[in-house]
Amino acid sequence: MTDYGMLLHAYGRALDTPAHLTALTGTDPDALHAAQQHLWGAIIHQGTPWTATPPAALAVAALLGDVPDPAVRANLLNFLTAVAHAAQPGLDLTGFVEPPDADARIAAALEADDDETIYGELGDTVYARAIAGCRSVVPALLATARAALADADATVRAAAAATIAACAAALPPGTASPAEALTARAADAAAADADERAALVLAMGDLGLSPRAFLSDPHPGVRACAALAPALADDEAATEEILTALANPAAIDTWFTVKPPQFPQRVRFPLIAAAVARVPDPSRLLEAALALAPIASIHTARSDWGVLLKALPPEQRAAYLRALAANEDLWDPGNGSAGLVFREAGLAYERTAYL
Structure with a gap:
């Protein structure tokens, strides 16, 4: 049983987190909305993890299949994606050493509401624990996302593809890549809607795969997403596809009913960045x-x-x-x-x- 009173989120002790987690599988629309806001505003605040983030993410992963609303399931998968990103696999923690009495000092500071000690003297320890905790739960988040690839809802499957790619980047070295699961789903992509195909193709690119076959997809958004794959950075056909898309930027905004979760902002932004990076002339x-x-x-x-x-x-x-x-x-x-x-x-x- 997780003692959230001894954990932190962005606004202090995570005493309110259990009630929000319970609300995720309930039917009260106001409580459900508040619970999602809590995850995005307190548990993972603008990309920053806290010590409450790992256990909350595990709880979300465990209950995902019991959430009746597919839009909420997709949003929860996007939250798990954010947690995987917060694991910051490129950050080296091996040189960080906690104070020997860190546990006792953190507990005492939490009980005393001693913010100066928590965020000052022990701030590095709290942050390192949050990141290490996120890394430790990534395999469980990945398992949930792989299962969600079989969800009945296309938006949920699209979100799951993005979560899989994010988790793959944070897996320990030597861990088997989950590329096989995405490749298998992509094999059925002709029957999927364009929104899902685009998310799958982007995830494949993030995993280092070359989705070149999708450069001939009937949907312009899917073709552009395939062209963004790093493995196709030197492929002239991919570059030409990006330039063709950018020649009609107004149309880009009409490509998707639900944008792939890999695009938190306008779709044209990464297309422009890729064009500038790739075009020699x-x-x-x-x-x-x-x-x-x-x-x-x-x-x-x-x-x-x-x-x-x-x-x-x-x-x-x-x-x-x-x-x-x-x-x-x-x-x-x-x-x-x-x-x-x-x-x-x-x-x-x-x-x-x-x-």
């Missing part, structure tokens, strides 16, 4: 840049149109700058991100200079 980006300019938002300067502005060679910028100037929504002297993009490109953030 940046002048090939101009068509995508000109297509994006009329629909761009000032709030996405660092993710799309600004990325292209900095990538284009100087001789290609004049036409793009005129197109950006025609979009009056991109010009606000008070917007620091937009102004910074122009400064980084060595340009003045003055609309009248480009009209």
